[in-house]
Amino acid sequence: MKLNAIAKAALLSLLPASSLLAQEAPQYGAWVAGFGEYYKVDNDKPNSLDSFEDASGLGAELGFRFTPEWGARLEWSRLNFDSESGLNDRDGERFGIDALHYFDKKQTYLFAGFKHQNLGENYRLVNFGLGRHWDLSQDWKLVTEAAAYYDFGQNFTDFGVKLGLAYTFGGNSSGSNSGANPAAQAVAEVDSDGDGVGDSQDRCANTPSTDRVDAFGCTLFDEKTVFSALDMLFAHDSYKIANPQSQQVKNFADFMQQYTDTRVTIEGHTSLVGTEAYNQTLSERRAKAVKRLLVEQYGIEADRIQTVGYGESRPLDSADNDAAHKANRRIHAQVSTTKKVKLER
Incomplete structure (x- = not known):
């Protein structure tokens, strides 16, 4: 000793x-x-x-x-x-x-x-x-x-x-403090924020008691992928947006406003009706119309949005009927990011 x-x-x-x-x-x-x-x-x-x-x-x-x-x-x-x-x-x-x-x-x-x-x-x-x-x-x-x-x-x-x-x-085991003063032990075991870690070791004060914490009383996080998608249909031979105030458009714009580091590519498509060259131009116009909507009416920065036209090269349905043509006259966009999510007890 x-x-x-x-x-x-x-x-x-x-x-x-x-x-x-x-x-x-x-x-x-x-x-x-x-x-x-x-x-x-x-x-x-x-x-x-x-x-x-x-x-x-x-x-x-x-x-x-x-x-x-x-x-x-x-x-x-x-x-x-x-x-x-x-x-x-x-x-x-x-x-x-x-x-x-x-x-x-x-x-x-x-x-x-x-x-x-x-x-x-x-x-x-x-x-x-x-x-x-x-x-x-x-x-x-x-x-x-x-x-x-x-x-x-x-x-x-x-x-x-x-x-x-x-x-x-x-x-700090129970045996190691057997000879200590009981009052001193009580002080050492105080846990003011109720997170299960004593104040003497707690580096993150006032942590909610519902949070899962590490050995130093700090909240543990996990990463979660979140995303939003936008799909819109167009009339035959048109790039006019039928419902620019739809809830789907609002939700997509809200997502991009919340996660300001995200970027998106809007894809334009057409049906198989018409010439390939004309449909290529029409698909590009549809994609650009959606970009213009997001920028001018919803305040999304233009440099965060790219557009691409695929013409008739990527049909959802290759059948030659009205239902297939309607499904193919579309734009599609999807944006995703990761965010930290608290782990709870």
Whole structure:
């Protein structure tokens, strides 16, 4: 227990003063991890006996997470360095301390700290890198990291990557607070907005209690595709719109006004009566008439609407009768977009 208290005190010295105010009751526990490491040696790294090649090794770390954003750790590793000649291979130790800053909900973090490396010669290194704890279960995490190690005194930079397994403990479970003051427990468990996440961890205040939320009390969303379609029929040999105030036209225009980032192509078609060239021109006029209606009467921006005429090339019904001809004298348009929709409990 005494060693644990000393380690925590040393790690706290790396954290910003503003975060120390919240350290009386750490809520994100601690972890202990073992890892394997591949270590890339700078060609300029000095060695009195020989030049180093790359190294590999094993190590362990003890870490503490004091707030959702800040943590720290002690690290030790033992590395085996190969020499270029093969005659002066070295085993060496590295130990040091790091501060960790978590910047997303998936436990990705930046870290920086100081390391001492002993390979017969001593190297004092400043390191920084990127890592992540991947959830395997409630208590076990997969650890991945990449880091750079810079020696200011001898001006070289090594690089390393780690893969490890961490066991987490000391979180906000009922057992971990068994010795705490009951009044302090009651304060820690207050949930002002009733979303199921205590105020001490809630990053989104006043979330409706009906919303489904993440671990930090923020509403979860899903993406949903919404669309609107416009189909209009025309009289024989005409591009006049019979009912420009129809509910279908209003609904289509309302959709485009609500989702201002949408664009649409209006397709014009004709029946199989008449020449192909004439029907091509007629289909283009029908499409342009609908565009003019949407722009002039409903206020849709002209550059959001394209028109195309297909003439008689895409009939809905190829029969040679009045019903088929009527169905083919038409325009068609469809517009769609995605929107965020709240997930509810």
